[in-house]
Amino acid sequence: MSTIERLLLKQEIEDFLYLEADLLDGRKFRDWLDLLAEDLVYFMPIRRNVKFGQHDEKENTRQGEGISWFDEDKWTLTKRVEQVLTGVHYAEEPLSRVTHMVSNIRLLDVTPTEVTVGCRFLVYQNRVEYENYTFIGRRTDVLRRNGESWLIAKRELILEQNVLLAKNLSIFF
Amino acid sequence: MTNPIDTERGLISREIFVSPEYHRAELEKLYTRAWLFVGHESQIPNPGDFFVSRMAEESVILCRDARGEIRIFLNSCRHRGMKVCRYEQGNTSLFVCPYHSWSYTTDGKLQGVPLYRSLYEGTLNRDEWSLVPVGRLANYKGSIWATWDETAPDFLAYLGDAVDHLDQVLDCRDGRPGGAEVIGVHKWVFPSNWKLAAENFLGDSYHNPSHRSVDMIGMSGSAQPGQRRDNEYTNAQRVWIGFPAGHGLTAGIAHPDLEYTPTYAQYPEVDEYFRYCFYERKRRLGEKARNLALVGNIFPNTSYHGRQPRSLCVWHPSGPDKVEGWRFFLVDADAPAAVKDVLRHYYMRYSGPAGMTEQDDMENWLYASKASSGTIARRYPFNYQMAMGKPNAANLGPGLVATQMTDQTPRNFYRTYARYLNGDGWDSLLGRDLQPIRRAAE
Numbered sequence: 001m002s003t004i005e006r007l008l009l010k011q012e013i014e015d016f017l018y019l020e021a022d023l024l025d026g027r028k029f030r031d032w033l034d035l036l037a038e039d040l041v042y043f044m045p046i047r048r049n050v051k052f053g054q055h056d057e058k059e060n061t062r063q064g065e066g067i068s069w070f071d072e073d074k075w076t077l078t079k080r081v082e083q084v085l086t087g088v089h090y091a092e093e094p095l096s097r098v099t100h101m102v103s104n105i106r107l108l109d110v111t112p113t114e115v116t117v118g119c120r121f122l123v124y125q126n127r128v129e130y131e132n133y134t135f136i137g138r139r140t141d142v143l144r145r146n147g148e149s150w151l152i153a154k155r156e157l158i159l160e161q162n163v164l165l166a167k168n169l170s171i172f173f
Numbered sequence: 174m175t176n177p178i179d180t181e182r183g184l185i186s187r188e189i190f191v192s193p194e195y196h197r198a199e200l201e202k203l204y205t206r207a208w209l210f211v212g213h214e215s216q217i218p219n220p221g222d223f224f225v226s227r228m229a230e231e232s233v234i235l236c237r238d239a240r241g242e243i244r245i246f247l248n249s250c251r252h253r254g255m256k257v258c259r260y261e262q263g264n265t266s267l268f269v270c271p272y273h274s275w276s277y278t279t280d281g282k283l284q285g286v287p288l289y290r291s292l293y294e295g296t297l298n299r300d301e302w303s304l305v306p307v308g309r310l311a312n313y314k315g316s317i318w319a320t321w322d323e324t325a326p327d328f329l330a331y332l333g334d335a336v337d338h339l340d341q342v343l344d345c346r347d348g349r350p351g352g353a354e355v356i357g358v359h360k361w362v363f364p365s366n367w368k369l370a371a372e373n374f375l376g377d378s379y380h381n382p383s384h385r386s387v388d389m390i391g392m393s394g395s396a397q398p399g400q401r402r403d404n405e406y407t408n409a410q411r412v413w414i415g416f417p418a419g420h421g422l423t424a425g426i427a428h429p430d431l432e433y434t435p436t437y438a439q440y441p442e443v444d445e446y447f448r449y450c451f452y453e454r455k456r457r458l459g460e461k462a463r464n465l466a467l468v469g470n471i472f473p474n475t476s477y478h479g480r481q482p483r484s485l486c487v488w489h490p491s492g493p494d495k496v497e498g499w500r501f502f503l504v505d506a507d508a509p510a511a512v513k514d515v516l517r518h519y520y521m522r523y524s525g526p527a528g529m530t531e532q533d534d535m536e537n538w539l540y541a542s543k544a545s546s547g548t549i550a551r552r553y554p555f556n557y558q559m560a561m562g563k564p565n566a567a568n569l570g571p572g573l574v575a576t577q578m579t580d581q582t583p584r585n586f587y588r589t590y591a592r593y594l595n596g597d598g599w600d601s602l603l604g605r606d607l608q609p610i611r612r613a614a615e
């Protein structure tokens with residue numbers, strides 16, 4: 001891949017991720033679901049305080065085993081969207097105000113069908129009157145080519161917290 | 174001055190949910206005495222294994238010492254208080270304090286004191302400076318409990334007849350005793366008073382409307398619309414029970430001829446497993462198998478989900494208006510991998526801060542606490558008058574057994590609570606004056 005092709009691809013991916021953030025922050029949850037591949041893996045581990053030298057092995061809970069904050073599929077995320085749209089999911093009724101920021105975007109791996117993208121996320125949530133939460137971390141997405149656009153096939157969210165400093169994870173990341 | 178905890182009239186002052194004075198009194202008079210859940214054997218299988226836990230606002234180390242014995246001690250150096258262990262779990266032969274390097278063996282004994290010979294010899298007797306151990310410790314079917322009070326009664330005496338219900342959390346699904354495994358722990362903080370969370374599990378079925386959204390979408394294991402868990406209780410007599418030591422719960426008592434209700438029916442292999450467990454449990458336990466746990470709270474702050482999902486959750490106070498929830502998710506250690514996989518997914522989408530059901534609880538607890546803190550608000554008590562004066566069932570087992578939703582169970586909880594704050598002796602804390610402890614089966 002030439003440098004110019006790579007730059008164009010990166011620009012295209014950035015546009016896609018910003019569009020995605022717009023859908024979420026604009027509360028277009030159903031449209032957001034359309035960006036998710038049917039075989040989506042959506043994963044946010046729980047982070048643990050471990051001894052020096054054990055980080056690779058033990059710091060994060062693992063996808064596919066035990067308990068994480070999220071380790072789920074599109075069916076479950078669809079249920080979450082349906083729940084918010086009932087209008088009586090009180091943890092999101094009234095709806096929170098949310099802004100998703102995405103930065104430090106890098107293409108980590110490019111194949112003819114998929115691109116692995118690394119970035120940082122900063123998600124700000126303000127709820128009712130005085131509730132404020134800031135979720136900051138690293139994210140790795142696998143995006144799959146879908147005609148003129150992309151589908152999110154995998155999302156791994158490494159939240160930089162141990163004890164979760166929020167009462168709920170009622171928003172989408 | 175009216176009684177702030179008037180359980181006779183069902184009026185409880187908001188002060189106990191918001192005031193720093195009550196919070197202080199709870200820490201000093203209640204949390205220093207009651208039995209508290211600390212962890213599970215499966216988290217520390219080998220000598221030297223440790224898991225850092227909490228007892229109310231204090232950090233404790235749950236540890237299996239070099240000889241294999243289970244210990245719990247305060248996670249604070251006897252020298253100048255540094256937290257001796259800031260890892261969550263692991264294996265060690267020594268806890269070395271980061272501050273001045275005093276070191277403690279896995280049984281809590283002070284071993285190393287730098288420059289002992291030249292600076293402390295003749296003054297410091299190492300035997301007297303062990304990490305502070307709990308007063309009493311109990312291992313009940315793998316669940317580890319502790320109290321700071323050496324004079325506390327045995328854990329089983331404390332539990333009383335609630336034991337048959339806790340058993341259903343700790344025992345295998347097919348009725349074999351014990352055999353559970355912790356597959357993960359949630360830890361999160363939320364603004365609320367801890368008692369609101371505990372109350373919820375005392376059998377507050379009345380709050381079901383707040384979970385309407387999750388019932389509407391249907392997230393049960395069988396993905397039936399209109400329910401958030403598989404309906405195992407349809408043909409059961411629902412009961413709401415309060416026990417003399419303050420524990421409370423709601424459960425179902427199944428019809429003697431109850432047949433299996435499809436469970437996690439989206440997944441045939443899992444459904445088949447639970448079908449097997451259902452009949453095997455019936456065969457093993459006989460009459461006792463009719464008891465179908467739902468939710469409950471072991472006084473003061475250990476709540477459980479007994480079947481779908483299955484966990485123990487401790488609501489640690491962190492100030493009057495903050496709670497740190499620690500939820501321990503359980504499966505049968507020897508369940509097939511496919512079963513464990515379906516269960517963990519169900520647990521994650523049901524419970525805790527990311528749980529579609531519990532999110533709504535946290536919202537309620539937060540704003541109920543907040544809206545009760547004002548000077549005017551505090552003048553008006555909470556109402557606990559539901560089903561007051563309704564007769565209890567005498568033939569459905571021990572405890573105060575109601576067959577309709579009731580505030581009798583929380584009234585019973587707060588009666589015990591008031592006794593702790595009053596500094597009562599153990600006979601009173603166990604409610605020995607309230608009713609004879611009936612253990613029909615024994």
Ligand code: FES
Binds near residue numbers: 254
């Ligand atoms: S505080 Fe632990 S050695 Fe000084």
Ligand SMILES: [Fe+2]
Binds near residue numbers: 373380384530531534
């Ligand atoms: Fe609830």
